[in-house]
Amino acid sequence: MMMRLVEKGGEAEPNVFPGDGSRGVPQQRGAGSPKASPLPLNLWRENVPALDSGSCRMSKTECTEVHGPHGDGKAKLDDSLTNIQWLGRLSCQSFIPYEEENGGNAEPVKPSRSSSKDRPPYSYLQIIQLAINGTQTRRMTLQQIYTWVEEHFPYYKYIAKPGWKNSIRHNLSIHDIFVRQRENNGKAMYWTIKPSCQSVSSSSSKQAGQEKDLAISQQPGSKVRKVKPILPRMCSPYPVASPVFVTIPVLYQTPVLSAITSSSSRTRRTIDTPIAPKLPLLMENLNSCPEDKAKESTALAVMEPQKIVAKRWKDRNHQQSYTSRKANRRILELNQPDHITPGSTSSTYTDKNVMEPIYVSSAGLTISPFKTPVKTVLVQGLATSTPCRDESGVVSPGSMWASWRLELSSPKLEDSLLDCSLLKSPTHEPLQEIVQVRRKSDGGDRDLEEFLGFSPLREISSTDMLGFDQQNEGVAKIFSDFSMPNLEEAIDMTNLSWAYIYNRN
């Protein structure tokens, strides 16, 4: 009797991690009914496959629709004795008490938290962008995305429930920055990233669902599974960065759209959101990173969980709650200057031309797909080509996340060029960008640096184009559809440079 596993839409089961010692050991299924407990017992599979094996009685014939790791969609109906895909079946899941995870007695099979089998701190949105941007052609089939993810994040290959592929497809579908394209002559469908959205969305990373088990684990007396280490959401989109050294430009902000948006003074979001002026890319002020370095690895910024940062801040400030508005504002003030009109002489943000590494997206554009205003954030710059301190053994909160630096092959720069001059507003005014640069080690920042353990990096982020309030993605849609130059028109960007941000008024 062959029964089909409808679970997870017939998605493939995760693979067995090589050298895990768990190969062939069936996973436990808890106390419920063996196959179809009406209760979704767990949201995450255990970090350690086959951690507890013993009471799992899943019959092999129950899983006929599993296939291999880099499934080409052809491995079907493998019910031979060598089929061990079902080993990691999600319902065969152990319930490790929360304390046990943090407890001293390290179980032998349990990998360290900084192991690469941990869940990466990137959202699906980011992961897909990383995948697609990691290719030369900047396009990928769905299967290629699957493969890339599995190869770069073993978590999805070995640990995650098969539903992660559903999530990949879901994210491809709902995010408009991902556009389906059909191969010129062939039949294959490729997923691409809209040129106008060429940046990793960066709210690194998921703030949702990541700790849905935490509340449960905090219930007294309840034995709960582990919380997957996913970083909480950070505020700022952070582009897929290649380090570029520029002279820090003046921080200007132009009230370009005050007439268009005509928002009342209460709509803080519209008003405070920096408007993106047209950013001229000139050569004078840029020390481009050596091309080989840029090509060798495009590092992605790694951030610490907000809670860790907040806790440190809290500890340092004597029980000051990290939810304190004042503290938050203090941090944000460092990151996001007030609205500065061109005429105003805000001494805090006057121009200081210092050579500093700045991370920009390869396109030099960061169009946020989100409605929340782009904020500069406390980010540890990791994209420098200098080798980072190796955290051998000790798993500090900082190093835990530092291990998630991605080694990505740098995409061809010319592939990502955006001809910004074609971006026009309906009133035929050229779009503008504002680049925010957070200054370093200035006054109160020192506190922050010390408490953070690193120097907050300057950051460039261009925000909502033309300030369409919360609908900037619509702008991107339109203009990308109409005004975007062909990707085939390769333009050498390696010699482009950032100029001073200018105020066109």
Place this chain on the structure above:
Amino acid sequence: MMMRLVEKGGEAEPNVFPGDGSRGVPQQRGAGSPKASPLPLNLWRENVPALDSGSCRMSKTECTEVHGPHGDGKAKLDDSLTNIQWLGRLSCQSFIPYEEENGGNAEPVKPSRSSSKDRPPYSYLQIIQLAINGTQTRRMTLQQIYTWVEEHFPYYKYIAKPGWKNSIRHNLSIHDIFVRQRENNGKAMYWTIKPSCQSVSSSSSKQAGQEKDLAISQQPGSKVRKVKPILPRMCSPYPVASPVFVTIPVLYQTPVLSAITSSSSRTRRTIDTPIAPKLPLLMENLNSCPEDKAKESTALAVMEPQKIVAKRWKDRNHQQSYTSRKANRRILELNQPDHITPGSTSSTYTDKNVMEPIYVSSAGLTISPFKTPVKTVLVQGLATSTPCRDESGVVSPGSMWASWRLELSSPKLEDSLLDCSLLKSPTHEPLQEIVQVRRKSDGGDRDLEEFLGFSPLREISSTDMLGFDQQNEGVAKIFSDFSMPNLEEAIDMTNLSWAYIYNRN
């Protein structure tokens, strides 16, 4: 000891249905831990509050953050003995076997399936549109939306878990057709519907999650809770309709964007999606519905579940699977004509000027917020002012859904006027619309009619504006932001009429 219920983000508990007999009867909590079972036991609360009471031992002090039905946000910390909000606590949920629900012994407290306490067959997207469009000003605060929903759909007031408010907010946020506006002078935030999207999305209704329990219930030997009666997704957006009598226009379809989209012949979606030409609203060819009727009640189309339709079709065609492509295509061909170029003489869809009721959105525009192409669908027209047959007692599949006709106060027509002339493409070509009209009782339709039990209604649906492939919403965003006339500029639409769809070529 006061503990805060984090469940559902502190959302209010549902109220007790008046005359339910369940007032004051605590809900059951199953066998798990009383308050915080780590397992999300149920996705839906039982249809019948306090259906099984006995083992619930939830203490009153556990629920301090519940507030009243039409919560004004002020009813907090009501832990008096009169507080019975916790009666319906979601975890106090009974597990009624699937058969028991359909079984003969009707439990006294269980309402009939066609009761208004059943879950309405509308998605949140639709519900919110219904709510907002039901007001004169076409805007609502969040609380007003809550209240409207509770008043119009008792399910949400008495049955649904408090998470439904979260879903409302979620839907307001993710759907770009909902735009936040601040009151001119005041502080209140209002939710509005973008004028360019003035239609009820009408994929009536949810196809997701609606039957997530069905698969479980089909597991042999597993006792499962009931399946909430939510209609599966229909294909076609169907506008919030006021019946308007027009002469059926010619079915034209203009390949306006063939140059712009430049999609290969494989991208079926792009090619087959009708392009929306500019729709001139003239007076000659329209017999507007009497205003009083239109004002009295704007009915929404009620559709039958797709599965029911499909089953009937299947039964009628002797075991022909409803998944048969041929059958499906047969149906779809009736609904969606092939791409008709202006020059082509498609005799199937030539003009027949017959007076027929057509349901159009008050704005005369139906811009789909979806990527899937708009398809006309088998829809039972219920928006006529003639009283519909009352289904007293008997719950037929058809009448079950017919009971969900909404009695909505007709919104002011002048509020929804769209000045289409201002919709311009970036190439300054006026946008065009195509109106699809399905013809009635023509040839093969007779089969369909008979098997359906009603005459499929003609339907007007303009589709993707300018054919931005799957990104029409972006277009709407832009143009609504830039070119939409003020809503304050009231223009009398009651005398407007439909003209023949014309091909500007």
Place this chain on the structure above:
DNA sequence: AGACTGTTTATAAACACCGCA
């Protein structure tokens, strides 16, 4: 300080469509 409001992500699921065997 806390409640309410709004945004984003994760996850599961239903289902349509399509290509292929």
Place this chain on the structure above:
DNA sequence: GGTGCGGTGTTTATAAACAGT
């Protein structure tokens, strides 16, 4: 040619985290 099935893509529901008001 038909047909069934699996892969792909879209949409909805729900829960949750968390930021903003």
